[in-house]
Amino acid sequence: MVEIRFHGRGGQGAVTSAELTALAAIEEGKFAQAFPSFGPERRGAPVMAFVRVSEQQIRTREKIYEPNIVVVLDPSLLEIVNVEAGLREGGLVVLNTSKSAEELRRETGLKARLAIVDATKIALETMRLPITNTTMLGALLKASGIMPIDALRSPIQNRFGPIAEKNLAACLRAFDETNVEG
């Protein structure tokens, strides 16, 4: 079982990211759960969303305390949230950043294996919006290999309708441009 935690700000689509990941996994025949950090929604506030993906039926309802993967949608969160909290040994942090891995480590002290992509740039160029949720899904799938990138196609189409193609394009481009540390 893989447990993933998304960090974003209210309105940036962290919850949608979690949902789309789970829906794609379910469509692939896997078992999955997606859930927000339950409570009132507040635009701009740091928020988290969670996903479990498994080949077997998932029989736990506890929250996710020790994720295998953390996805950070907004680079400014690194200053106010410890995104590595609870991350398992050998875990992975997937980051939206315009910086290099070395720069990030120097500035933030991140210790985990990193996968980085400039998702804001890709989102702006592809969709003309700084919304990085679908973009970061491309990075997540590239870095984790939990399922093929095509699995996202139908959930994104169902969710975004007329703007689905742009979201998919951003997602695919991020998949190509994500650098994963060995």
Place this chain on the structure above:
Amino acid sequence: MPKETGICSWKELELGTAIRQPGSAGELKTGDWRSMYPVTDFEACIKCGRCYIYCPDMVYVRNEQGYYEQNYYYCKGCGICAHECPVDAIKMVQEGD
């Protein structure tokens, strides 16, 4: 179920204690609650119908001549009719007198 008392086995109660017979409340005799009863002097009566309107228990029934007669099965003896009659045609009389 025995209508006079409503006393029966729980098995005989209608679903949800519903009452199937429409208007069965009409069988509830309230006429034995009174100690006084109204009597109308039809010589004085002007057929205005106020007794009929004000009576809380549907005691008054209009007859062919247009006068309002009491159905004592329901009359509780409250005296509202006598109080409201504009020509004092209704008198309250002690039961047993």
Place this chain on the structure above:
Amino acid sequence: MAKRIGMEVSIAAAEAVALADVDVIAAYPITPQTHIVEHLSELVANGHLDAEFIPVESEHSAMSCCVGSAAAGARTFTSTSSQGYALMSEICYIAAGLRLPIVMLTANRALSAPISIWNDHADMMMSRDTGWIQTVAENGQEVIDLVFHAFRVAEDQRVLLPVIVNLDGFILSHMIEPMILLDKEEVDRYLPPYRPKLRLDPKEPITMGPVGMPEVYTESKVAHDEALKASRAVITEAWKEFGDLFGRYYHPVETYKTEDAETILITMGSISETAMTAVDAMRADGRSVGLARIRLWRPFPTEELIAAVKGARTLAVMDRALTLNGVCGPVCAELKSALYDRDLHPYLQNYIVGLGGRDVTVQNFMEMSDGVVEAAERGAPMGYEIINVRE
């Protein structure tokens, strides 16, 4: 054909209500039930569901509308949570007393004060003595299956009682997970059209809800109590038929690895799945632990629960609600009474867990399981303990 879907449980629940071809929905939105009624109002507004959606001004009005519509012979649905249930509770007693087969989804949530929108079973316990049938779901699949079961049982001529399907607020209501949703033909095969035994009809007038004088009231309540008792057979029969048709079998009490277990945990609702994971871990570690999960809360499955736990030496009973300064929590109180009646004396501890959205973890279950064994050895007095409390 039934299809496997990935969906938020609330949306799937609303789809199930729509597949049940409901006639009237009267509801007032409240967290965390909101998505259920929002989706139903959308289905009605978009013309996908031919039903009346009555957007009332309060839960009291919601249940009042439901009473009227069910009395007129319509298949009727509502949903609420917590304070909403508290407000409608006056009418809930009436719905049951009048034997109206309304179906309600309660997205279980704590009661104020302090204000909490998060999950526990306080609202379920508040509705305990209203005389509704109550089932409790462990996961999304059960929520939608129990919705079909609820209509089927409620409207059965041998039952004619309202049914609440409980689902844990947020933990289930806001979860996206895979479920198998029946199609319309399958639902129709399981759920016949509602044929009311009595209904309000100007052409054939009847009185519903007359005064019950002291000479009648007790008999009336006996009739209600007997109806609930008689519903047991129909509830299990309807689950059996559901299983025969669709392959998913449900029982009033489900057991997991209880056969030879020295210690048995007793749970209700979504914590049951987490408890199963804990049982697996403890079994792997050589500890003799099993789990009994209560799916039917009212009528209480006394015989089934006793049968499930009677072989165990120690029992850890979880309550997700607090009976402040009672003998113990509500689930535990039922079990203790049932054990006393049968002269059974296992060592038992009651753990109050997960109040107002507090997480209940696999680790917690292991601690409670070990805790009850340790308390038994020590001979500690049996009582209730609220776990994970900061001193």
